[in-house]
Amino acid sequence: xxxxxxxxxxxxxxxxxxxxxxxxxxxxxxxxxxxxxxxxxxxxxxxxxxxxxxxxxxxxxxxxxxxxxxxxxxxxxxxxxxxxxxxxxxxxxxxxxxxxxxxxxxxxxxxxxxxxxxxxxxxxxxxxxxxxxxxxxxxxxxxxxxxxxxxxxxxxxxxxxxxxxxxxxxxxxxxxxxxxxxxxxxxxxxxxxxxxxxxxxxxxxxxxxxxxxxxxxxxxxxxxxxxxxxxxxxxxxxxxxxxxxxxxxxxxxxxxxxxxxxxxxxxxxxxxxxxxxxxxxxxxxxxxxxxxxxxxxxxxxxxxxxxxxxxxxxxxxxxxxxxxxxxxxxxxxxxxxx
Amino acid sequence: xxxxxxxxxxxxxxxxxxxxxxxxxxxxxxxxxxxxxxxxxxxxxxxxxxxxxxxxxxxxxxxxxxxxxxxxxxxxxxxxxxxxxxxxxxxxxxxxxxxxxxxxxxxxxxxxxxxxxxxxxxxxxxxxxxxxxxxxxxxxxxxxxxxxxxxxxxxxxxxxxxxxxxxxxxxxxxxxxxxxxxxxxxxxxxxxxxxxxxxxxxxxxxxxxxxxxxxxxxxxxxxxxxxxxxxxxxxxxxxxxxxxxxxxxxxxxxxxxxxxxxxxxxxxxxxxxxxxxx
Numbered sequence: 343x344x345x346x347x348x349x350x351x352x353x354x355x356x357x358x359x360x361x362x363x364x365x366x367x368x369x370x371x372x373x374x375x376x377x378x379x380x381x382x383x384x385x386x387x388x389x390x391x392x393x394x395x396x397x398x399x400x401x402x403x404x405x406x407x408x409x410x411x412x413x414x415x416x417x418x419x420x421x422x423x424x425x426x427x428x429x430x431x432x433x434x435x436x437x438x439x440x441x442x443x444x445x446x447x448x449x450x451x452x453x454x455x456x457x458x459x460x461x462x463x464x465x466x467x468x469x470x471x472x473x474x475x476x477x478x479x480x481x482x483x484x485x486x487x488x489x490x491x492x493x494x495x496x497x498x499x500x501x502x503x504x505x506x507x508x509x510x511x512x513x514x515x516x517x518x519x520x521x522x523x524x525x526x527x528x529x530x531x532x533x534x535x536x537x538x539x540x541x542x543x544x545x546x547x548x549x550x551x552x553x554x555x556x557x558x559x560x561x562x563x564x565x566x567x568x569x570x571x572x573x574x575x576x577x578x579x580x581x582x583x584x585x586x587x588x589x590x591x592x593x594x595x596x597x598x599x600x601x602x603x604x605x606x607x608x609x610x611x612x613x614x615x616x617x618x619x620x621x622x623x624x625x626x627x628x629x630x631x632x633x634x635x636x637x638x639x640x641x642x643x644x645x646x647x648x649x650x651x652x653x654x655x656x657x658x659x660x661x662x663x664x665x666x667x668x669x670x671x672x673x674x675x676x677x678x679x680x
Numbered sequence: 681x682x683x684x685x686x687x688x689x690x691x692x693x694x695x696x697x698x699x700x701x702x703x704x705x706x707x708x709x710x711x712x713x714x715x716x717x718x719x720x721x722x723x724x725x726x727x728x729x730x731x732x733x734x735x736x737x738x739x740x741x742x743x744x745x746x747x748x749x750x751x752x753x754x755x756x757x758x759x760x761x762x763x764x765x766x767x768x769x770x771x772x773x774x775x776x777x778x779x780x781x782x783x784x785x786x787x788x789x790x791x792x793x794x795x796x797x798x799x800x801x802x803x804x805x806x807x808x809x810x811x812x813x814x815x816x817x818x819x820x821x822x823x824x825x826x827x828x829x830x831x832x833x834x835x836x837x838x839x840x841x842x843x844x845x846x847x848x849x850x851x852x853x854x855x856x857x858x859x860x861x862x863x864x865x866x867x868x869x870x871x872x873x874x875x876x877x878x879x880x881x882x883x884x885x886x887x888x889x890x891x892x893x894x895x896x897x898x899x900x901x902x903x904x905x906x907x908x909x910x911x912x913x914x915x916x917x918x919x920x921x922x923x924x925x926x927x928x929x930x931x932x933x934x935x936x937x938x939x940x941x942x943x944x945x946x947x948x949x950x951x952x953x954x955x956x957x958x
Contacts, residue, residue, distance in 0.1 A: 355765060
């Protein structure tokens with residue numbers, strides 16, 4: 343981006359640290375720019391306080407986190423998917439979150455445009471939750487034409503908003519003496535950190551505007567779901583071998599389905615609950631020790647099998663295929679016992 | 681017609697009076713800044729104020745009637761840099777304290793000075809984290825008693841104006857709230873200066889700092905500032921020992937390196953001219 347942005351009269355500034363980067367991104371957004379920053383693991387931890395500031399001040403921005411092994415320095419440059427909950431709950435206080443996860447180079451482009459639109463539409467920071475595996479991919483990429491993009495206009499009103507809680511964004515520099523603060527504030531932007539009602543109204547609104555628009559935000563991909571006994575739930579890098587494993591299992595006559603989360607937050611709990619009523623087992627391959635599986639478990643009563651892999655190496659098709667086969671065998675053996 | 685003070689139009693009158701403690705220097709700084717705006721005939725529409733956390737950040741926010749970004753602790757200068765990159769014609773002003781700018785945000789401060797980004801930065805140094813109850817700050821004098829150094833401060837303070845000067849700012853000065861007219865003059869110079877322009881304003885906190893070091897009210901501080909201040913010119917001929925406990929006041933640096941966002945725009949002019957059409 344440092345090479346490309348100046349050619350289109352954009353600006354790229356490398357800051358002294360990730361705290362400075364996200365701060366400048368939010369400042370630039372308030373000044374009128376579409377903004378983003380990118381980091382990995384430790385830098386994402388550093389950004390968390392100001393991500394909360396962007397939520398509280400309803401400032402759109404996109405934060406790319408190319409997940410790597412952690413905690414701390416962990417395995418630098420080695421891929422992981424272990425920041426799912428950090429993306430959701432990394433900043434303190436009550437809040438919602440929007441996070442999307444691509445699983446191809448093409449999606450890195452397409453979903454990024456969607457991230458910008460979501461952040462503008464809902465006036466909320468959006469986390470682009472990549473992983474190191476996708477971050478290092480080289481694949482064919484077709485850029486959309488600029489005139490084909492449907493971009494949400496800054497300061498625009500969203501007719502599709504189902505909450506009625508989002509006000510068009512105002513920018514600096516127009517003589518309005520706008521007051522923006524990360525403190526609890528009244529509707530006119532002025533600080534009020536004393537009144538219980540003001541805080542409750544503000545925070546409820548900030549959460550409800552995301553919560554009530556879940557259907558407009560949540561995206562997922564389903565394949566082979568109609569007659570599935572078992573489904574494999576995954577996202578990002580893990581979803582690629584997951585699809586390979588599902589196809590191989592289908593070739594062997596195993597009734598297995600494929601479910602890929604594109605939107606990680608808000609979580610597609612409603613859909614997961616529906617699926618949980620139809621299948622007997624849910625497998626969750628992910629490059630962490632069960633962060634997504636834990637979320638799936640909150641919505642289903644069938645067994646959720648963790649297919650975790652950590653250490654900087656992605657699942658192979660074999661890894662996930664064997665876990666599908668094992669889950670079938672386990673079920674048969676428990677049926678015999680039963 | 682009812683008489684209205686000439687500076688009231690620069691303030692959010694509906695919120696006055698301010699919440700600052702009796703004897704605090706923050707009111708003087710607000711007064712000086714409104715005077716500087718008035719003297720320069722600056723329309724508030726052209727000012728964007730960015731602040732952090734602490735008493736000094738409450739000087740412009742909410743009292744100054746202009747676009748205001750009240751940010752997280754220590755990060756005002758980084759936020760302000762983002763604002764300035766996008767709105768280079770606005771006067772982007774940071775008024776914040778020693779804990780904010782020299783402590784938690786010290787890294788952003790020196791790097792913004794190094795970049796020479798066109799911000800007007802006023803560091804109100806009252807030697808203490810006042811709002812939170814008087815904890816030691818990076819500018820608290822050696823030996824001072826505070827709530828977190830109850831037996832005396834074992835750390836040496838930053839001479840923060842010198843730090844900013846060394847980092848490369850285009851304008852650096854230091855004054856105390858005793859020198860209120862000098863502050864107004866310095867503020868006017870800063871608001872007209874291209875590049876990173878910085879004034880350290882030594883200020884008083886009788887409530888959270890002064891009462892623990894024998895300076896119980898604003899007047900005691902004024903007398904102390906008057907007695908302790910030494911001009912930059914005079915300080916040049918003084919030894920380190922002679923300068924012990926003194927406050928060196930005046931302009932430390934003025935130079936004309938190219939402002940950061942101007943350099944960025946110059947690069948963009950080159951790149952957009954050479955770029956293939958998209």
